[in-house]
Amino acid sequence: MKLTVFFGRRTVNAALLLMAFLSIGCGVVQNPALERARDAYNRARQDREIAGRAGVALDKARLTLEQAERVWAEEKDVTEVEHLAYVAEKRIEIARATARRRLAADDIQQLNPQRE
Amino acid sequence: MNMISDPNGELMPPRIRPFRAWIIASLVVLFAFENSGCSTARPPTEILSRAEMELRAASEARADEFAPMDLQSAREKFERSKKAMAAKRYEDARRLAESAQVEAELATAKAEAELTRRAADDLRIRLDTLRAETERGPIPASSPASGKE
Secondary structure, X not given: OOHHHHHOHHHHHHHHHHHHHXXXXXXXXXXXXXXXXXXXXXXXXXXXXXXXXXXXXXXXXXXXXXXXXXXXXXXXXXXXXXHHHHHXXXXXXXXXXXXXXXHHHHXXXXXXXXXX | OOOEEOOOOOEEOOOHXXXXXXXXXXXXXXXXXXXXXXXXXXXOXXXXXXXXXXXXXXXXXXXXXXOHHHHHHHHHHHHHHHHHHHOOOHHHHHHHHXXXXXXXXXXXXXXXXXXXXXXXXXXXXXXXXXXXXXXXXXXXXXXXXXXOO
């Protein structure tokens, strides 16, 4: 069954063009807060100190980031995505601080035998 | 039984179509209703109490001293969350409580990192001093440390 029989060629062409435009638009539209959080996460993941010493904390950040990406893809809820991106960034900072603490704890561990 | 045939030639009971339409319509209405129910949300009491717990943990970790800005921001958001809760703005209350919680966790993490770093630095200084003293020669008073030269 041809759509052009019912709607006319012009209408069908216009509708197809609109659909193509919308689908391209949906793929491209980005959220700056989400982008920032994703960049911060990727930087932290590539940092061996953080990935090695604060894997669990970094995993929490990843889960929040994935949640933000899901909300953005499915609902485009800007307020919620910005909130989740903010939480993800804070979780990345927590991972950095955790890595710093573990590094200092390792220093103490290494210094301790020298006392005896 | 009185049956009609659909375009595919299958036999169907005559009243099934309107009945099916009603079921679909009521499912759609139910789904929409449920979804709108979700977006109005319930009071985020659990998240708020978790935030309060993290704030307490941050105070105990001496975040007032070592991460004052993060702790201050967490406290402010916690207060705003309580106000939003009282005004029945539950979505705002939830977001603020979640932010307060993660900021308090960050304050704790920063304070603990700083305290551990200081402990490591103190230990290093003490060891350096001890090493310098042993290199200079034995101390006249009784020294428990083993003289390693």
